Amino acid sequence: MNCREFSHCITPAVDGRLSAEDQSSFQEHARLCPPCRHDYEEERSLAALIRARLRPVRVPAGVLASILAGTLESDALRGPGPARGFTDFLRRPRAAPVLAFLLSFAAIVYILSRHAPPPEGVEAAGFVPGSDIEHQSASNYEAVLKGTIVPQVVSDRPENVRNYFEGKTGFPVYIPAMKECTLVGGIANDYHGMRLAHVLYKHGLQFIYLYQACRESVMRGDTLHLSRTAKNDLERTGWHCCTAPDGAAIVLWVRGRTICAAVAPMDGAHLMAHIAEADVPGAW
């Protein structure tokens, strides 16, 4: 290898791209020719310097969120998204959980960044005094999609959200570990003296919203009440299922001193199965 050939090999040598044969004649030349060796060492130390000092960074969550929001915007404006078959939904592989987490987080960060989080914001989000809990939960769910209901805490661990609700509601708030949900957020607020809990799960590209209130107070019809059908169903089977105006499923159930309403863009049976699976002691 002469000096000219050596000079062509410097860059691949620095990057470990020489064949074994070239490598040995390269080394031989470097040993015998100090100026060439110097050139090689200069490039090697420079490449090492850049690699050591300018490490790649992660894309900011806000950028991901804007991308997500931008792409969702064109599609999501058409509606809350299609309900997917439950079996399909169960079969879905847990691919790239890190990415899923990042995206979900980004989506919520995006919502947070667009809307300051005063708890009063929830009250402004379509609460109609005296309306029943089914309608309330449907309109709250819409507010969630619009970003008017903003979680005050967001985490990938249900217990963090559980801690947030500690002492805020006067009734136990249930934060089941929902299958295939990557993030959970929560906000407590006060509505005409009634304590309410809003729990929000990021499930794929969709949200599952859980609205919770004091069972006794709802049964009495203090501020929120239950429709007669819902009341009958709950007493008879422990469940009530109906559909929101936009097609999302609403499932109502009672757990201890708490009444829960879940809303999600899937069909009722699937949402119910989803909840039943999570809503078992020990899952929390």
Next chain:
Amino acid sequence: MKTEASEKQRSFEREALPHTDLLYNYALRMTNNSADADDLVQETYLKAYRFWDTYEQGTNIRAWLFRILRNSYINCYRKEVREPDKVEYDDVKSLYTTRGEGTAGRNDLQELMFGNLLDDEITNAIASLPDEFRTVVILCDIETLTYEEVATFMECPLGTVRSRLHRGRKLLRGRLTEYARQRGLVQEQ
């Protein structure tokens, strides 16, 4: 209709979104400004989503995204257009003229000197490189892509990647030496 839209969304998220870091780092080093990098990456992805049906499944998605970003960059951010093969020969020449004075001992000193440079100085030195050299240095040395992938990204032969990288590094070294001189980290020769 809805199902189609959602399918599009899903395939886009699955295939295109895992590469945001790659594009972001490139955008950041090219614009040298995080707000511009944010905009550039967002714009790239929104364009990519709009033209998602023109992306040929199974082809190099990273190269496809990179080219969208690069076009946006050239249209909006690049201040001057320079021919990569006609630039800065003086820099290279002046470096070559010092060639031959080196010893191993002197190299150790140079490493010490560069060790004292600030990250900002290194960043600025990269930002000062002509576009094509900068691109190759960013992709190879910061993002650690292979020559083959860089060649695909830039649609050029492998040998071009290698020679641009070689010259890019040389220019960079020249700039850093200048900074080090200005800061008194190295004695005037």
